[in-house]
Amino acid sequence: MDARELETTASSSSNNNNNNVDIEHEKYETKQSADADQMPLSSNEDKNITSDATSIVEKDTPASSSSTTNTISLIPITIKIKYKTQTFDIKCGLYDTLKDLKEQIDKLTDIDPKIQKLVYKTISTNKSTDATTLKDLNITDGTKLLLIGATRSEMLSTTAAATGASGTNTKDSLDDQQSKKKEPLSKMTQHAKILKSGKPDNAGIGIRNVNEALPSSLDGMYMSTLNQREKRVRLTFKLELDEVWVNTAETTMKIQMNQIRNVIDEPIEGHEEYSIVGLQKGTTEQSIIWIYWVPSQYVKAIRQAILSDN
Missing domain, CATH: 2.30.29.30 (Pleckstrin-homology domain (PH domain)/Phosphotyrosine-binding domain (PTB))
Known part of the structure; x- marks a missing residue:
């Protein structure tokens, strides 16, 4: 074999060896990368990632409107209810309804909510519904309301008196009343x-x-x-x-x-x-x-x- 052929053979062998080395190196790097992906994170690294993820979620998620509404509805106020010679302090929420307030008044006074009338300056609650809130009525902490209405016992006594009076009428007087009604x-x-x-x-x-x-x-x-x-x-x-x-x-x-x-x-x-x-x-x-x-x-x-x- 002459010198040129020897040189060509040696060059080819060298190239093959280099290619084999590169292939083995790539296999080694691939294995190392796979091992690294499967390796568990340290506790500190895990906490940092979790904290970062939570921060992103908190920034991207708006505050709950229902939570805000609940907070507002719990704003405490005290209302003074004047009834005849008495004054009652009633604690409630700014966004409580008129129905809620009347139920509290009923417990204190024994006045049926259906006949309760609350007067604030020149505003009467007769113009409002049970679903109207205290805020809608411009009622705030310390507001004084005048309560109008008869207690259940007073209503019963009035009915009994009227029944007793009618029971004493004779048949003739009843006939007279009926004719007058017509x-x-x-x-x-x-x-x-x-x-x-x-x-x-x-x-x-x-x-x-x-x-x-x-x-x-x-x-x-x-x-x-x-x-x-x-x-x-x-x-x-x-x-x-x-x-x-x-x-x-x-x-x-x-x-x-x-x-x-x-x-x-x-x-x-x-x-x-x-x-x-x-x-x-x-x-x-x-x-x-x-x-x-x-x-x-x-x-x-x-x-x-x-x-x-x-």
């Missing part, structure tokens, strides 16, 4: 005599088949009782005092609303935009204060203010 108020002699003199010149505008909010006062009407002749009268509604004032030229009667047992009302025949309204303080007809030419659009509001009717 006859319109404006046709009865007692009322027809007053209506005959006509509407007062300063009477307010009356609207039939409409209900409007209660004004602070009503003027331009007549008033009478069973044994008195008519007088010009003004009604003033003092909701913050739970009173209705009956003003005449001579006197002013201040009547507690919870003393009024019933409100009788009926449109005047031929003038249905006006009504006759009776404020009944006792169980007899003599206790009724009759008001004539009341604008009919305010009758429902008068009943709501005095009797807490819906």
